Amino acid sequence: MPAPAAHLKLPADLVACHECDLLQTEPALLPGQSARCVRCDAFLARNPPDSLDRTLALTLTALVLYVIANVYPLVRLDMQGRVVAVTLFEAVQVLWRDGMMPVAALVFGTAILFPLLELVMILLVLVPLRLGRVTPRMAPFFRLVRSLKPWGMVEVFLLGMLVSLVKLSHLASVILGTAFWATAALILALTFAGRAFDTRLLWQTPLPDEAEDALVTDR
Amino acid sequence: MRRRALTAREAGLLSCHVCGQLARPPAEGAHSLRCPRCRAPMHLRKPASVSTTWALLIASIVMFLPANLLPVMTTTSLLGSQQDTIMSGVIFLWQSGSWPLAAVVFFASVMVPLLKIVALVYLTLSVQRRSTHNLLQRTRLYRLVEFVGRWSMLDIYVITMLVALVSFRGLATIEAGPGAIAFGAVVVLTMFAAMSFDPRLIWDPLASGSADAHTAHHD
Amino acid sequence: MTEPELPTATVDAPRRFHIPLVWIIPLVALLIGVFLAARAWYEQGPTITIQFNSGAGLEPGKTRIKYKDVDVGQISAVALADDGAHVIATAQLVREADRLLVTDTRFWVVSARVSGSAVTGLGTLLSGAYVGMDAGQSTEPGRTFVALDEAPVITLDVPGRAFALHAETLGSIDVGTPIYFRRIPAGQVTGFKLDDTGQHLDIQVFIKSPYDRYVTTDSRFWNASGIDVKLGAEGLQINTESATSILAGGLAFETPDAGDAEPAPAGLDFRLFGSRAEALKQPGSDAQIVQLRFTESVRGLSVGAPVDFRGTQIGEVIALEPDVDLDTADVGLLVDIAVFPDRMRPRAGGKADDDFDEAAFRTFVDRLVARGLRAQLRNGNLVTGQLYVAMDFFPPVGKQKVDWAARPPQLPTQRGSLDELQATLSRIAGKFDRLPLDDIAQETRAAIAGLARAVERTDQLMQRLDGLASNEVSAAATETQRTMAEARAAIADTRHLLSSDAPLQQDLRDSLQELSRAAQSLRHLTDTLERHPEALLRGKPEEKP
Numbered sequence: 001m002p003a004p005a006a007h008l009k010l011p012a013d014l015v016a017c018h019e020c021d022l023l024q025t026e027p028a029l030l031p032g033q034s035a036r037c038v039r040c041d042a043f044l045a046r047n048p049p050d051s052l053d054r055t056l057a058l059t060l061t062a063l064v065l066y067v068i069a070n071v072y073p074l075v076r077l078d079m080q081g082r083v084v085a086v087t088l089f090e091a092v093q094v095l096w097r098d099g100m101m102p103v104a105a106l107v108f109g110t111a112i113l114f115p116l117l118e119l120v121m122i123l124l125v126l127v128p129l130r131l132g133r134v135t136p137r138m139a140p141f142f143r144l145v146r147s148l149k150p151w152g153m154v155e156v157f158l159l160g161m162l163v164s165l166v167k168l169s170h171l172a173s174v175i176l177g178t179a180f181w182a183t184a185a186l187i188l189a190l191t192f193a194g195r196a197f198d199t200r201l202l203w204q205t206p207l208p209d210e211a212e213d214a215l216v217t218d219r
Numbered sequence: 220m221r222r223r224a225l226t227a228r229e230a231g232l233l234s235c236h237v238c239g240q241l242a243r244p245p246a247e248g249a250h251s252l253r254c255p256r257c258r259a260p261m262h263l264r265k266p267a268s269v270s271t272t273w274a275l276l277i278a279s280i281v282m283f284l285p286a287n288l289l290p291v292m293t294t295t296s297l298l299g300s301q302q303d304t305i306m307s308g309v310i311f312l313w314q315s316g317s318w319p320l321a322a323v324v325f326f327a328s329v330m331v332p333l334l335k336i337v338a339l340v341y342l343t344l345s346v347q348r349r350s351t352h353n354l355l356q357r358t359r360l361y362r363l364v365e366f367v368g369r370w371s372m373l374d375i376y377v378i379t380m381l382v383a384l385v386s387f388r389g390l391a392t393i394e395a396g397p398g399a400i401a402f403g404a405v406v407v408l409t410m411f412a413a414m415s416f417d418p419r420l421i422w423d424p425l426a427s428g429s430a431d432a433h434t435a436h437h438d
Numbered sequence: 439m440t441e442p443e444l445p446t447a448t449v450d451a452p453r454r455f456h457i458p459l460v461w462i463i464p465l466v467a468l469l470i471g472v473f474l475a476a477r478a479w480y481e482q483g484p485t486i487t488i489q490f491n492s493g494a495g496l497e498p499g500k501t502r503i504k505y506k507d508v509d510v511g512q513i514s515a516v517a518l519a520d521d522g523a524h525v526i527a528t529a530q531l532v533r534e535a536d537r538l539l540v541t542d543t544r545f546w547v548v549s550a551r552v553s554g555s556a557v558t559g560l561g562t563l564l565s566g567a568y569v570g571m572d573a574g575q576s577t578e579p580g581r582t583f584v585a586l587d588e589a590p591v592i593t594l595d596v597p598g599r600a601f602a603l604h605a606e607t608l609g610s611i612d613v614g615t616p617i618y619f620r621r622i623p624a625g626q627v628t629g630f631k632l633d634d635t636g637q638h639l640d641i642q643v644f645i646k647s648p649y650d651r652y653v654t655t656d657s658r659f660w661n662a663s664g665i666d667v668k669l670g671a672e673g674l675q676i677n678t679e680s681a682t683s684i685l686a687g688g689l690a691f692e693t694p695d696a697g698d699a700e701p702a703p704a705g706l707d708f709r710l711f712g713s714r715a716e717a718l719k720q721p722g723s724d725a726q727i728v729q730l731r732f733t734e735s736v737r738g739l740s741v742g743a744p745v746d747f748r749g750t751q752i753g754e755v756i757a758l759e760p761d762v763d764l765d766t767a768d769v770g771l772l773v774d775i776a777v778f779p780d781r782m783r784p785r786a787g788g789k790a791d792d793d794f795d796e797a798a799f800r801t802f803v804d805r806l807v808a809r810g811l812r813a814q815l816r817n818g819n820l821v822t823g824q825l826y827v828a829m830d831f832f833p834p835v836g837k838q839k840v841d842w843a844a845r846p847p848q849l850p851t852q853r854g855s856l857d858e859l860q861a862t863l864s865r866i867a868g869k870f871d872r873l874p875l876d877d878i879a880q881e882t883r884a885a886i887a888g889l890a891r892a893v894e895r896t897d898q899l900m901q902r903l904d905g906l907a908s909n910e911v912s913a914a915a916t917e918t919q920r921t922m923a924e925a926r927a928a929i930a931d932t933r934h935l936l937s938s939d940a941p942l943q944q945d946l947r948d949s950l951q952e953l954s955r956a957a958q959s960l961r962h963l964t965d966t967l968e969r970h971p972e973a974l975l976r977g978k979p980e981e982k983p
Contacts, residue, residue, distance in 0.1 A: 016227035091383030160376025
């Protein structure tokens with residue numbers, strides 16, 4: 001491959017844009033600043049202040065809120081004297097019992113399972129980091145988090161629930177439950193946690209025998 | 220040395236999609252490579268990007284028809300049974316006066332999947348034809364597709380909540396219909412299609428246009 | 439130019455332990471979570487188990503439990519009991535319901551019910567079945583219950599008193615059958631069951647306050663179901679308590695002679711009579727049992743038939759049984775009657791509350807019997823052909839006495855009137871049969887023939903005398919002599935006829951006597967027939983045994 005810089009040692013601040021593949025230097029970021037691709041404006045990196053603490057705090061908050069959001073009922077419906085209150089899991093159960101198993105599995109995954117896994121994985125990765133211990137075993141968890149992230153759709157779920165409640169408000173009286181507010185707060189916490197996290201934190205502590213050559217493994 | 224716009228690929232470098240580490244492919248083989256830093260699988264470009272995206276797109280187009288033609292929801296009440304497709308639900312919302320909701324549901328459940336499919340088809344075709352026009356716009360389009368993708372799950376959650384809440388035996392029950400499974404499939408497939416599309420392919424014709432003819436192909 | 443030495447700013451040693459403010463957020467979230475959990479734990483009410491016969495209407499997580507129509511809990515789980523014959527439901531109640539859960543609290547499933555006496559629970563068609571609850575009055579808390587099969591008729595907190603009735607048959611009585619007092623619904627039947635011997639039914643009733651204080655030890659209960667139609671000597675009588683009682687049955691109670699009787703204690707036993715008339719008869723406690731022996735048919739006489747004295751009821755029949763004397767081959771029927779001495783006591787000067795004096799009663803009855811008091815079976819009801827026992831005075835046919843020594847004492851009886859008539863008529867028929875009617879007829883014919891000949895001859899003589907010759911006169915005179923002789927002979931014959939058959943005369947006289955007596959009975963019969971012409975439809979009574 002006729003690459004001009006092929007044999008040069010790579011500078012540490014060199015980065016390739018993940019959307020347009022442009023090689024560029026990543027500048028040193030002040031706290032609060034974020035770097036974008038010079039060509040396609042894709043987001044490259046950020047340097048949030050107190051990143052580790054903030055991410056960890058917000059993730060723990062999200063976890064507490066997640067528990068509340070799943071234990072308490074989302075909404076209370078009163079139709080002609082019959083009262084129904086469901087938690088998120090109960091809603092999935094109804095779908096499953098009705099025979100809509102693929103849809104139930106999809107909802108379970110995107111609204112319950114994956115967000116939880118995401119939170120747990122982040123904690124598993126960040127807590128040792130906060131405590132100062134770094135192990136190579138963290139990396140797969142982080143990869144898992146990265147791949148799960150697009151599949152956690154709690155915010156879409158909340159909006160969907162609101163739409164359904166508006167549809168039902170003509171027929172019955174609707175009272176938003178504790179879990180609803182907890183879910184709304186959860187979404188906020190997750191969003192802020194995502195924005196507070198600097199991925200480079202994970203890699204700043206160099207692993208032993210870091211090579212610049214790609215490793216060959218047998219899959 | 221004056222740096223020109225150089226993609227990592229041109230430079231013969233692999234870029235890790237997880238941690239951003241740049242690495243050189245080893246001399247021997249160019250398969251089953253892993254990132255030296257985070258051990259994530261490394262590829263020059265997403266493997267079989269175009270063909271995978273095409274396959275997933277065709278599958279989602281196939282599922283799109285039953286998703287809109289089959290009923291997604293069956294409402295049974297004392298007055299009888301009524302089946303609703305996505306469109307009929309939108310029309311019902313519109314007619315009953317909650318037109319903002321109708322707009323939201325229409326946009327999320329009909330427009331978004333459709334636009335996603337159309338956009339991805341366009342993007343894939345443009346990559347296959349190695350077009351060098353509108354590079355930035357296409358990248359932006361891809362970003363939009365990726366961001367908006369999850370919101371088409373809205374209707375699934377609406378159905379979930381309706382089914383879970385309205386199950387008053389004898390008075391009214393709502394059940395999910397086969398259209399819901401097809402619709403869920405469309406959402407999942409389009410999300411996978413967007414994930415399997417490598418946006419760097421958009422910029423590759425630009426790079427290889429100025430390089431030699433025997434630049435690496437994208438498989 | 440020398441620059442002044444600028445002091446160096448002091449550097450704060452970096453704080454080892456630096457907690458960013460952001461940690462407040464998870465703290466707050468945790469506090470909220472703990473607060474919610476604590477509140478939920480604090481507000482958690484008791485968990486109970488209820489055993490049902492079936493799980494119908496019970497949806498775990500949905501079915502509510504209501505007390506006085508207020509939501510107090512929810513069924514959380516439904517499972518089969520270990521014995522497989524029942525369903526155990528676990529329920530979660532609110533904290534406020536804790537004090538209501540005592541050992542005699544009752545639960546039942548409320549769903550729409552349509553029955554003859556009530557339509558209830560239609561609201562559950564819309565809202566779904568729920569579990570009703572009635573708090574008990576015990577002081578011991580309870581957590582395990584067995585559900586009732588049906589809603590209790592009276593909830594435990596309704597004031598009133600429960601009593602027990604015993605009856606022979608159930609009639610149209612059911613749980614929930616109303617009980618009326620002066621046509622006001624005063625209570626309900628709460629349950630019934632067959633007693634251990636299977637002879638009677640024990641019926642539990644509940645009389646609500648304030649009507650329960652009108653139930654005294656003297657009160658009478660009767661079955662007022664349906665329409666009571668009586669067709670009697672007085673005519674047609676229709677009695678009914680209410681429209682409900684026609685459809686669903688009803689009982690009623692009343693206290694005759696509201697005197698000093700005290701209010702009945704709860705649980706007191708009463709007898710359930712078949713009708714109001716029966717119930718309001720004088721108390722049977724003071725009845726004297728007397729026995730009567732009849733030799734005629736008692737068909738049509740039933741237990742409970744009245745004992746009547748010239749129109750007033752003084753007792754009733756309580757038993758019938760045959761009396762066979764193997765030695766003399768004499769078969770009769772014993773009828774036990776209960777006589778209420780109150781009815782026979784002299785009213786004037788005597789208080790109704792006087793204690794019963796047995797000796798005085800016996801002397802009294804003895805005197806009546808000596809005057810001719812007898813018991814007789816008479817025809818009572820024209821529709822049913824029922825007999826009743828009538829006590830009346832009859833011309834003393836032989837002096838009879840009351841046998842006080844027998845247990846029960848026996849009163850003398852008199853043959854029934856229709857029976858008497860039948861016997862008399864058959865006797866007359868027999869007598870007529872025995873008369874030599876043929877001979878009498880023949881001889882009468884002969885006598886008449888002779889007389890006719892005599893008359894003819896006299897006629898001829900008169901003709902001859904008209905165209906007289908003297909020698910004809912002597913001939914005529916001889917003729918006349920001869921005719922006279924013949925007439926004399928005829929007359930002698932007739933006299934012989936008339937005097938010879940002295941027995942004939944005697945018989946005729948006897949028959950005439952009998953006829954007169956028969957005429958008397960016949961008069962009585964025609965009287966009866968005039969009033970009860972259908973008596974003859976009964977058909978011929980059976981021959982004496």
